[in-house]
Amino acid sequence: MxxxxxxxxxxxxxxxxxxxxxxxxxxxxxxxxxxxxxxSEVENKYSAPMLYIGIYIALASLVCIVAMVADLLHGLRSRKLWFPCKYFRINAAFLSVIAVAMKLPVDLSGSMPGDVDQVGKLGSMAFMCTMMANLLPCLATMDSNELLSNITALSILVITLVVNIFIQILTGVVSYKEDAQMLQVVSPNYDVKISKHRNTMLASIYVALLLVLLIVHVSTCLAILKSKKIIDSKYQQGHGRASKDIEPSSGELLAVEKLQKHVSNHWIMAGSGSPQFITACFRTTSASGVMCVLVTVLHTLTLSWTAEAILNKDCDSDYSWSMIVILIVQSIGVVIATIAPLSRCFATLSFKVSSKIISTHFKVFEAESYWTSKLNEWKRASIQLPILSHSLNVVIETLKNQILRVVFNSLTEETDNSERNKDLFQYVLSLEKEMELGDRTLEGLSISVNKLIQKGEKSKPENLIELINEKSTNGFHGVEKFDQIDRHHVPSLLLKQQCQDCWSLAVVNLTTIAISLPKVEKNEVESLLQSVREGLLYVKLVEECLNVSDDYVSIRKGAETLWKEVDVDHEWLDYKLQDPALSSEVKTARQILEWFKDTARNIVREDGKNDDSIPRSICANSMHRITKTILLTFHDNNDDKDSQKELFNSSSSMIADIIAACLTNLPQVITMKCHTIEIEKREDSVKDAAQLLGKTKQIIKSLQDHDIPNMDPSDMPFIDKWRDYLGDP
Structure with missing residues (x-):
């Protein structure tokens, strides 16, 4: 060196x-x-990387800003003007990023001689204040353990920041008062632009605000824990009320209209009882918004006071020109971080109105509905005026009709909204009896759930719908036909649970047979594959929600692995489908079925007692039973192409029946998704239910035209129960 x-x-x-x-x-x-x-020279060498550290600070600040912008866009897109924290949250990752962004105020010994340096340090404090105000609602998304750990981590960060700033005020690093005086003595022409009193005062204000915001966060945590219990108690009452009309009954599916109403009611409960929504209505949230605005005003004034120094690039610290980058980025962050807290202050006014006002509001509309009949009479009646001019009478009559039309329509519309809102208000969850949801906010929640359903309708499974409409039979006969082997006869090599079946496994094995037929048109095979891809998504959803025992989970996972092998690799248990060598030996549809039957039997014999190969043997056993069943009634035609086409059509019909029978459980899945115990996940779960209803609405309506078996509703999720019932109703 x-x-x-x-x-x-x-x-x-x-x-x-x-x-x-x-x-x-x-x-x-x-x-x-x-x-x-x-x-001095050694220190200069060691401080050379500070420029890059400054850029690192700016990048960390930019990450926070991007996350806040994403939250703003999410809030606008979903019309949630309380701007819930979806991306920018208090967690280990973002606390680490924030700690990097706060490097300047934490730095105890770094020299800050320039005006830009001083404003940059103060700007970081302002940025921290606005970020804390912005982050407040995200506390509501955490459970008790997460809340404790994250608020503790935030407290440590803030207290460390406050202590370091206080030390810097005492040592003069913030105001730089001693060095500025010395520079003026050494160099009389040195222009001391720094106001030590102003900088010290601003730093002290930011310290106080940081401490108050920390107290606000801790207080909000305590309120959140209690409010969740209150809201959850009211939710259970609302859920019980909403569930009365959707009790499952044998032999019929729940109507789509009832499902939609059930989803809407739960969406109102999830939206009005959303932890972030409730937190946005807290007084502490409004207080943090006011403090955020104060910080923004102070920082704006500070920038205006030092605008000339910024333009002259008066940054003499080791961070060099990166200090200007930090100042610009964090100043933008201060403005962006203020938008959400400020919006919450104004939005809260529209969230809540007095319950007395609501009561009076309804009574007024009831009175107004009485007067609408009189308005109708006035509208139909003509005004008799002692005016001889016909033209003037026409003008007066037209003006009267227009005025009454406007008045009459406006009363009518409000009455309709009121009647509709009356029904929805019973599902609104609020912490305080005297505070209720505003009509406009309630209407917004109602509109948003309809949009979610409509969004789901736009991505409905077209191929699956076509398969069910064209191939499914009215009585779901394929569920009985695909496997008619006595299930009580268990091969000695297999355990009893290995002979169980599930919806998805039956569909995958039947699809494997259908796509292995070489003389079937490729476009038909691809159409079936696309339909099965869409169908298995919903079959898997039904199985995950309703077939939750360990045995069924094991079978389902085996089916998932097998489907990936069939769909992606075009293999079945490591055997290539439509293999050229195989095609030369196996020519007819019967030979293909025989090959699958024999191969499946050999796999069962080889792997039946090997614990590591149980999923493989379960899949092979299912294929063995299916092919054995088909061979009992299948006859080859003289034309091999026709026989393969016949086998393809019969397999497609069984696939359609099995998927359709499984999807009769969709109403139960949708209602289950509407109800979630964890309050933090409730809104997302109802959102999924609404979109699922939109995607499957046409399927449910189509299945309502089928003859639904008069089974016990608790047996409907199981393919074995269906097969037993259809075999011996």
């Missing part, structure tokens, strides 16, 4: 000693400064 300044200084001392004959005492005195020069 070269130290040029130190070497130059030593050379200068040598010149003075040799050429100017200075005394040894003076030389010794001059040599006393070598150590200071050396240390």
């Amino acid at each position: 070269d130290f040029n300044s130190t070497k130059d200084y030593l050379a200068l001392v040598d010149v003075l000693a040799d050429d100017y004959n200075i005394t040894e005492e003076n030389v010794a005195s001059l040599m006393g400064y070598v150590k200071s020069i050396y240390r």
Whole structure:
């Protein structure tokens, strides 16, 4: 490492000693400064990376800003003007990023001689204040353990920040008062632009606001824990009320209209009882919004006071020009972080109105509905005026009709909304009896759930709907036909649970047979594959919700693995489908069925007692039973192509019946998704239910035209129960 300044200084001392004959005492005195020069040069070397650290700080701040912008866009898109925190949240990742962004105010010893340096440090404090106000609602998304750990981590970060700033105020790093005075003494022409009193006062204000915001966060945490219990108690009452009309009955499916009403009622409960929504209505949230605005005003004034220094790039710290980048990025962040807290303050006014006003509101509309009949009479009646001019009478009559039409329609519309809102208001969850949801907010929630359903309708499974409409039989006969082997006869190599079946496994094996027929048109095969891809998504959903025992979970996972092998790799248990070598030996549809039957039997014999191969043997056993059943009634035609086409059509029909029978459980799945115990996940779950209803609405309506078996509703989710019932109703 070269130290040029130190070497130059030593050379200068040598010149003075040799050429100017200075005394040894003076030389010794001059040599006393070598150590200071050396240390200064070393510090300069060590501070060289500070420029890149400054860029790192700016990037960390930018990450926070991008997350806040994403939350703003999400709030606008979903019409939630309380701007819930979906992306920018208090967690380990973002707390680490925030800690990096707060490097400037935490830095105890870094010299900040320039005005830009000072404003950058103050700007970081302002940025932290606005971020804390912005983050407040996300506390409601956490359970008790997460809340404790995250608020503790935030407290440690804020307290560390506050202590460090307080130390810097005492040492003068923030105001830079001592160094500024010394610079003015050393260089009388040095223009001291820094106001030490102003900077100290601003830093003190930010410290106070940070502490108050921390107290607000802690207080909000305590309120959240209690409010969730209150809301959950009211939710259970509302859920019981909403569930009365959807009790499952044998032999019929729940009507789509009832499902839609059930989803809407739960959406109102989930929306009005959303933890973030409730938190947005807290007084602490409004207080944090006010503090956020105060911080933004102070930071704006600070920037205006030092605008000239910023333009002149007055940044003399080790961070160099990166300080300007930090200041610009974090100033933008202050503005963006203020939008959500400020919006929550205004939006809260429209969230809540007095229950007395609502009561009066309804009574007024009841009275107005009485007067609408009189308005109708007035509208039909003509005004008899002692005016001879026919034209003037026409003008007066037209004007009367227009006025009454406007007045009459406006009363009518409000009455309709009121009647509709009366029904929805019983599902609104609120913390305080005197506070209720505003009509406009309630109407917005109602509209939003309809949009979710409509969004689901736009992505409905067209191919699956076509398969069910064209191939499914009225009595779901394929569920009985696909496997008619006595299930009580268990092969000695298999355990009893290995002979169980599930919806998806039957569909996958039948699809495997259908797509292995080489003489079937490729477009028909691809159409069936696309239909099965769509169908298995909903079959899997039914099984995950309703077939939850360990045995069924094991079978379902085996079916998922097998489907991936069939759909992606075009293999069945490591055997290639439509293999050229296989095609030369196996030519007819019967031979293909025989090959699958024999291969499946051999796999069962080889892997039946191997614990690691149980899923494989379950899949093979299902295929063995299916092919054995089909072979009992299948006859080859003279034309091999026709026989393969016949087998393809019969397999497609059984696939359609099995999927259709499974999807008769969709109403039960939708109602289950509407009800979630965890309050933090309730809104997302109802959202999924609404979109699922939209996607499957046409399927449910189509299945209502089928002859639904008069089975016990608790047996409907199981293919074995269906097969037993259809075989012996």
